[in-house]
Amino acid sequence: MIRIENLSKSFTLHNQGGTVIPVMAGAALTVRPGECVGLIGPSGSGKSTLMRMVWGNYLAAGGSLRVGALDVATASPREIIALRRDTLGYVSQFLRVVPRVPTLDVVAEPLLALGTPTPEARERAAHLLHRLNIPERLWSLSPTTFSGGEQQRVNIARGFAHPYPALLLDEPTASLDAANRSVVLDLIHEAKGWGAAILGIFHDEGARGAVCDRLVDVTGFTPGLAA
Amino acid sequence: MTLHPRDSSEFSQKTRGPDQPLLKVEGLTKRYGPRIGCADVTFDLWPGEVLGIVGESGSGKSTLLSCLAGHLRPDLGRLTYDGRDVLAMGETERRRLGRTDWAYVHQNPRDGLRMGVSAGGNVGERLMAIGARHYGEIRGKAQDWLGRVEIAADRIDDRPSAFSGGMQQRLQIARNLVTAPRLVFMDEPTGGLDVSVQARLLDLLRSLVRDLGLSVIIVTHDLAVVRLLAHRLMVMKSGRVVEQGLTDQVLDDPQHAYTQLLVASVLQV
Numbered sequence: 001m002i003r004i005e006n007l008s009k010s011f012t013l014h015n016q017g018g019t020v021i022p023v024m025a026g027a028a029l030t031v032r033p034g035e036c037v038g039l040i041g042p043s044g045s046g047k048s049t050l051m052r053m054v055w056g057n058y059l060a061a062g063g064s065l066r067v068g069a070l071d072v073a074t075a076s077p078r079e080i081i082a083l084r085r086d087t088l089g090y091v092s093q094f095l096r097v098v099p100r101v102p103t104l105d106v107v108a109e110p111l112l113a114l115g116t117p118t119p120e121a122r123e124r125a126a127h128l129l130h131r132l133n134i135p136e137r138l139w140s141l142s143p144t145t146f147s148g149g150e151q152q153r154v155n156i157a158r159g160f161a162h163p164y165p166a167l168l169l170d171e172p173t174a175s176l177d178a179a180n181r182s183v184v185l186d187l188i189h190e191a192k193g194w195g196a197a198i199l200g201i202f203h204d205e206g207a208r209g210a211v212c213d214r215l216v217d218v219t220g221f222t223p224g225l226a227a
Numbered sequence: 228m229t230l231h232p233r234d235s236s237e238f239s240q241k242t243r244g245p246d247q248p249l250l251k252v253e254g255l256t257k258r259y260g261p262r263i264g265c266a267d268v269t270f271d272l273w274p275g276e277v278l279g280i281v282g283e284s285g286s287g288k289s290t291l292l293s294c295l296a297g298h299l300r301p302d303l304g305r306l307t308y309d310g311r312d313v314l315a316m317g318e319t320e321r322r323r324l325g326r327t328d329w330a331y332v333h334q335n336p337r338d339g340l341r342m343g344v345s346a347g348g349n350v351g352e353r354l355m356a357i358g359a360r361h362y363g364e365i366r367g368k369a370q371d372w373l374g375r376v377e378i379a380a381d382r383i384d385d386r387p388s389a390f391s392g393g394m395q396q397r398l399q400i401a402r403n404l405v406t407a408p409r410l411v412f413m414d415e416p417t418g419g420l421d422v423s424v425q426a427r428l429l430d431l432l433r434s435l436v437r438d439l440g441l442s443v444i445i446v447t448h449d450l451a452v453v454r455l456l457a458h459r460l461m462v463m464k465s466g467r468v469v470e471q472g473l474t475d476q477v478l479d480d481p482q483h484a485y486t487q488l489l490v491a492s493v494l495q496v
Contacts, residue, residue, distance in 0.1 A: 014484030015491070057475040059482065077459045077473040078273060098433060098455050099426035113437060 001166050001197030002031040002054065007063035007073070008223075009049060023049055027063065027221040029199075033165065036188065036198040038212035041219045047201045050218060051168050054199065055090050056080040067166050085113055090168040091159035095143055095151045103129065103146075104139040107157045114162060121161075128157035131183055149175050160187050167191055169200035173207045185210050247310065249274050249410060249442050250295070255304035257294050263466035264290035268304070270461060270471065274409070277436055277443040279457030279474060281450060281489070287466035288446045289414060295444065296331050296412045297321050308410070326356050330403035334415040336395035340387045340402065346373060347383040349402045357406055372401040376431060393424030397431070404435065413445040417452055429455055450493050454478060462486045 007027035013019045024046050031037045039047040052058040053065060053072070060073035068087050070079055084090075089110070097106050104125050105112075111121035129139060132153040138146070143154045156172055169188070173181045181204075188211045191198060202208040208215070248271035257264035265287035272278055280288045293299040295306065297313065306313040308328070313321065325331070333339040340349055350369035351359075359365050370380055376397035378390075387395050396416065403411065416432075417425040433456060435441055447453060453460055453474055460478070461471040462485065470483040481487045 011480075012482070014487050052479065056473060057479040059472075059476060059480050077476075078276070080473055081276075081458050096454070098429045100423070101430050 001033050001068060002029075002199055003064075003066040004029050004050075004054075005064045007050075007053065007065055007221075008061045009046075009053060009058065010061050022223040024218075024221050025223040027218070029216045031166075031197040031199050033195040033197050034192050035213045036192055036200060036211050038208050038215045039199065039201050040208075040215050040217050046218045046221060048170065050221070051170055051199065051201065055088070055168060056084070085110075087164060088166045088168070089159050089162065089164035091156050091170060091172050093152070093155075093170050093174070095155045097143060099144050100142050102140045103134065103143045103154055106143055106154060107161055110158060110162045124161055125157065128160060129154070131187075132157050133180055133183070149177070149180070152176065153180060156184055156187070160191065163191070163194050163196070165196060167196045167198045169198060169202075171201055171203060173202065173204045181207065248272055249276075249309060250444075251305070251307040252295065253305040253307075255291070255294055255301050255306065257290055257299060257301045263287070264299075265294065265463070265466045268468055270468075272410075272442050272444065274442055275436065275440045276459065277445065277457045279453035279460045280444065280446045280463060281448060281453060281460065282463035283448065283489075286463040288463050290466070291463070292412055292414055292444065292446050296329065297325060298331075326353070327406060328409050330406070330408040330411045332396075332399055332403055332411060332413040332416050334418050336387070336392070336399040339399040340395060342386065342388050345384045345386055346378060346390070346398055349387065349398060350405050353402055353406050368405060369401075372405045373398075376401045377427070393420050393427070396420060396424075396428060400428075400431065404439075404441075407439075409440075409442060411441055411443045413443060415447050415449075416445065417449065418447070425452075432456060450478060450490065462489065 005028050007024065009024040010020055010022040013021070027050060029037065039050060041047055049058060053060050054067065056072050056075070063073060064071050065073040067083060070083050072080060072083070104122055107125035107129060108121040111124060112118065126139070134150060134153055143151050146154065152175060159167070172184050176184060185207060188198065200212070202212070250272040253269050255268040256266045268291055270278070280291065282288050290299065294301040301314070308324070331339070341352065344352065347366060347369045350372050351365040354365050354368060370383060373380065373383060378394060378397060378401070387398055390398060417428050420428065429452065432443070436443060445453070445457060457474045459471065460474040462469050462477065462483065464485045470477060470481065470486045477486060478490055481490050
């Protein structure tokens with residue numbers, strides 16, 4: 001479902017004399033449907049960079065990056081927009097929402113974007129918020145006022161609202177208590193059950209061990225170190 | 228803010244398959260004497276897509292918007308709307324397009340509203356301009372749209388001069404959307420509004436895009452607004468497009484020196 005081949009990335013800092021910083025070379029991995037692959041490597045080794053390239057908010061310098069039939073490395077913005085709507089989900093570490101929008105609608109939004117009728121989308125959103133222990137009295141409020149852990153759970157609910165065939169998870173269990181952590185692990189298992197190909201970053205070794213089928217060390221993709 | 232697209236049928240019958248761009252812009256150029264307004268602008272806009280145009284004042288973004296909306300005549304280039312050559316159209320045909328398929332939301336609501344006419348009249352007038360004559364229906368539709376932009380029904384007979392700036396802006400949006408346009412041009416629609424009012428407008432615009440399949444071209448200097456609203460982003464400097472792409476890609480991994488400077492200069496987006 002996700003197939004990365006010979007992917008490279010560099011940053012050009014035009015306002016610092018045009019310095020070019022190569023950050024990745026020869027990256028390669030595959031994630032099959034129903035499989036969860038964990039990215040490992042020390043901080044700054046390029047785990048998040050790789051995730052962002054799959055998501056399409058970082059441009060690839062070379063190589064290919066297929067999600068389903070689409071090569072994200074060369075896709076048009078319009079194709080990536082459609083990919084994100086239908087195929088590829090992303091639970092990032094940050095919740096970015098329009099202020100004032102109720103939590104229930106924030107979670108339901110990916111479904112509404114797919115044309116799901118509002119009552120059905122809200123029902124699914126309510127189900128997920130309930131499972132993630134967000135008290136019902138908060139559902140009508142904007143998550144911008146929530147605690148970090150609550151915002152993260154809203155972000156997770158939103159990311160799992162639609163059964164995406166491919167899913168990116170950036171530290172989904174960080175800053176969660178044991179009960180909520182186990183709910184998230186259940187959600188990941190369920191997603192694998194429906195055949196989702198999952199690429200994730202988990203610093204939490206217990207979580208990593210519980211859901212990941214394989215690990216890929218991104219230090220192998222660091223320029224200069226790569227063969 | 229919740230929306231009730233009860234009349235979504237009126238929109239869908241106008242919507243065609245998304246197999247061709249709604250608006251095709253090729254090499255659009257406008258000069259003011261020796262000075263460049265905008266130069267060689269090329270892009271496609273698809274149904275249901277929001278395109279953000281950012282750049283500092285004087286970068287040509289407003290000139291470009293005026294050329295696209297037919298307020299200014301470009302010197303060079305092609306403009307194709309729904310398969311029709313806009314620049315080859317006669318004045319009458321282009322004006323009809325402006326009343327039916329297109330809408331223009333001004334930065335200052337006073338430029339887009341008739342200040343001496345009631346709120347209901349402001350909305351109803353657009354309907355009458357496209358041939359609506361039944362008073363009850365016009366008033367009903369006006370009321371419906373005032374409700375959608377959260378203006379209380381008992382304000383329908385008040386003049387916009389009695390409204391706050393945020394309410395005026397919402398009224399301007401209702402006036403523009405009542406005729407079910409397919410393409411909306413917006414010039415800094417949230418500029419000069421309180422942050423809370425701005426959030427409300429952003430939510431309204433997002434729902435309208437999602438529920439009615441609107442295409443929007445929004446000019447702003449606010450990167451946080453485009454991050455939340457625009458699918459795609461175009462960065463202008465000195466009349467030229469220096470970079471365009473997926474909004475979060477342009478903001479998170481800017482390629483052009485000017486965009487890098489622009490993004491780095493903002494506190495947080």
